[in-house]
Amino acid sequence: MTNDISPRELLARLGAGEPRAGEIVSEVRTEAALPFFGEHGAAPAAGINVSGTLAAIISVTAVLSWQSAAAVQDWLTDKESDSPGVSNETELAELVSDTLFADSELAGSARYLGTFIVAGRAKRTVRMLIGLTRPVSEAQYASAWGRALAATKATDRARFDRIRTFLALLLDEETVQVEKMLLLSAVGDLIGHSIATGPSGA
């Protein structure tokens, strides 16, 4: 979908309404930090490196036993692929970015942002984040996963089995929650569209 549209074109679609303008509180920061204790204090490479902009983030969160969380951690770092040096997590990232919407106009609009583990005293919270660069409905997202897994199963059964193992670790848990978080302020990239040069042409 293109954003190259003028206000007159948008008005022609929507009809003229009462002018309405307001400020968006796009970010609230505090100076506080959350302390983590214990042997699993600092998470290595915990930052999310996102290039470009995201319209939404899908968060798959499950509270796992230490044993299951360790299995997730092991799975992410294991290198079972036929390609030397390619970890399971890299394969998962490729599936998300290359296959998830491959057969639709949304191709390339999903990115694997990472899987993060927060250690607690009795349980661990495991959170997988997937970024979407374009607005995608829940139905589109769900069916894309079905098609991507079917395609992987048809072309590379071993890889499919590895991905399924990981998804089962998260999704088979009764505590799993899948949330879609819209990032309103990130829908537009806000880059290079000034009054003078923007698509409005003003």
Add this chain to the structure above:
Amino acid sequence: MPFSPTDCVSAARGLRLRPVPEMGTCLAYDPARARLHTLNATSWLLLTLCDGRPRAAIAAEFNDALRSLPGPAPEQGAFSRGLEQLAALGLVTTAANPHASMQTRKDTPP
């Protein structure tokens, strides 16, 4: 902010616009103040018309544009209300019209 019909109205400098047609809005980012705003299509049109012309000229084009659209137009005074909103958010600035000043001086008896 009180406006004079002869005041020239401009969009704030450096403003960045990003239409989000699927949501019927346009985002406006003001880098000078690090503020993000959302405008509906009517306010977006109004903002893009604020290119330094006198307020009366902007009002004329704004009202012409709305009249040309199908469906009911906003209630009378929409232009003034919209401009006041934009001004309150710091998205437009006004300046006295130099030509209007010269005219006033010319007409003012010595």
